Amino acid sequence: MNKKAHTLLLVLMLAVFSILTGCSSSEETSGNTKKTIKFMHLWPAGSSKQQNKIVTDIIKQYETDHKDIKVEVEVLDNEQYKNKIKVLSSSNELPDVGFTWAAGYLEPFVKGELFAPLDDVLDGGLKESFVAGTTEAFAIKGKTYGLPLELNIAPIYYNKSIFAKYNLEVPETYEEFQTIVKTLAAKGVAPIALGNKDRWTGSLWYMYLADRIGGSEVLTKAIDRTGSFEDPALKTAAEEIQKLVDEKGFIKGFNGLSNDEGKSEFMNEKAAMYLMGSWELPNFTTNEEIAQEFKDNIGYFKFPVVEGGKGDINSWVGGPGVGMFVSENSKVKDDAKDFVKFFVEKWGEQSVTNAGVIPATKVDTAKVDLPKLYIDVLTDLNNASNLTLFADVQMNASVAETHLNLIQSLFGKEVTPDDYVKQHEEALSKE
Amino acid sequence: MNVNNVMSNKKIIAIYVLPALLLILALIYVPILLTGYYGLMKWDGIGKMDFIGLANYTSLIKDPKFWGSAYHSFLLALFSAISLIGYLLVSIILAGKIRGADLFRKIYLIPMLLASVAIAQLWLKIYHPTNGILNNLLTSMGVENTPEWLADPKIALYAIFIPIIWQYAGFYILIYYAALKNIPESLIEAAKIDGASAWQIAVKIKLPLIMNVIKITIVLAVVGSLKYFDLIYVMTDGGPNGSSEVMASYMYHQAFRGFDFGYGSAIGFFLLIICLVVTWVITKLTASKEDVNY
Known part of the structure; x- marks a missing residue:
């Protein structure tokens, strides 16, 4: 009798689990009309509160402007992020958009053809808004593979x-x-x-x-x-x-x-x-x-x-700190590029005033209210x-x-x- | 069903053993073989692998930095093995029914309960060149040029040995203590009646009886030291300039900092072989014809 009750309980649990997991997967597929951009970044709300808030705001804004797109975010700590990116890239499962570092760090990813060149994003005015020398740090053999967010x-x-x-x-x-x-x-x-x-x-x-x-x-x-x-x-x-x-x-x-x-x-x-x-x-x-x-x-x-x-x-x-990359094998590459462009522009407007991070895009010191030390550095x-x-x-x-x-x-x-x-x-x- | 029935049926035994066996194979032995295999590749961890045969292993044998780190590892093994004598003494005293033995046992065990990183932070504070307890003590004693414990390449390695040995003291003392407590009281009493001194009882009766345990701890201490990583990584990161680099930290630096996973894997595999050889040598050296039994 007792044994039967146990078995029953087990079966019940299994059933519940399968329903639960079934639910979550069906939820994903139900939004099939929406395109999903997977985005990984390294500013958890705990340790980088202000950065995290800006990122969340920008994504919200982007999603309201583009009703057909959903941005799926994954946040990791700096060191964990570095490790995970390596693991994902060896199994070819990079997120559509993510963060990278310049020059030497970037090289193996570019050699492995994992990052998409972003020169088409830069053309049409965006390049001019960057401080000279910052996007160059993300360029390999004349092509730019990352758009820098920070400058120090x-x-x-x-x-x-x-x-x-x-x-x-x-x-x-x-x-x-x-x-x-x-x-x-x-x-x-x-x-x-x-x-x-x-x-x-x-x-x-x-x-x-x-x-x-x-x-x-x-x-x-x-x-x-x-x-x-x-x-x-x-x-x-x-x-x-x-x-x-x-x-x-x-x-x-x-x-x-x-x-x-x-x-x-x-x-x-x-x-x-x-x-x-x-x-x-x-x-x-x-x-x-x-x-x-x-x-x-x-x-x-x-x-x-x-x-x-x-x-x-x-x-x-x-030099520039982290920059954003778009995965070469992304299924939504064009939307990802558009998102990156939007992100970089919005980030430039907010990062220094809201998070104290100097962006790689030019800042008009006359228009922002900042401590003197910041103004001097800028x-x-x-x-x-x-x-x-x-x-x-x-x-x-x-x-x-x-x-x-x-x-x-x-x-x-x-x-x-x-x-x-x-x-x-x-x-x-x-x- | 009867337990004896189950245990006599070989097929059923196999079925019960299989899950654990598969897990061990998949999680331990297969990765070991893979590590050896990656050691044959030129691989930065991201792009594609190129087969280069034994090139990683041959350059490893010629790599003075590797042998430097191996020397440090063996030095640590030597120190750990020597410190076993101290642990043995302490546990013989503790097991000798002194007052407060229980309390002391717990005191010795506490470092083992701390996480390695916590121990590292603790000792970083102790060794701090200007604010550390150690240097403050030395200054108050009138020493003018207090040592820069972790920054001086001549002493950094030894400065880390101390917390490492301290960290594992409780573990070995506990093992010895348990072994000593297992010796039948009657033997000791018989010896006492025959007029044996405390020293004679320790050397002639207790030590031979726990010899098997001692052999195991030697293997544990030596092999554990050879693959040691934690405190070195947190406290000096192998520096300054490789003066406290050990084999495991060198492997980590090559693979994860230098992005040379092929070479890192080769070091890892070589380290495994060294540990196996050392274990074999120790068991051969300490092998006695028969175990002592009274």
């Missing part, structure tokens, strides 16, 4: 009260900068916050020195193989890094600290300067969790020029003479690994500037 440059943030306390002025030349470093180090204040366990953080310092000494092209050319990494400027830059380390310019134990740990030294006002992307701006302006007193204390300056160097003070290290962006993409993004993955490891060794003084450039040249020429 890396200034040196500094603590005004520490500077005032030791009578220091914002430096314009690298010599003045070094005087500041030496003064602070002598007084026992850590001059520069750096978390070099992550390695790309140190790469920023190297890239700027290379730019200021050898001009904006020398590093880019060494990477794209029209030049050589054994250029004297690239070696001098490496020597300057080690000089800075010798002068105790960076916080203690920087090679073992993550970027967040390094940053906290700056946020705790224990270190005076911090070179980082403009994505940190909310922390110094709008973030309500951070004391106003501290935020008022933070300014930034451009990386100073090296005397006798070829660099220009308006040349920046930075103005500097408009006056930028050059934008050099982060070195590890420019390189393909395995060379980037070599570069990042060498950066850590260079800062840790385990490799001489000579070997540093030689090993770079070897890795680059092998590809």
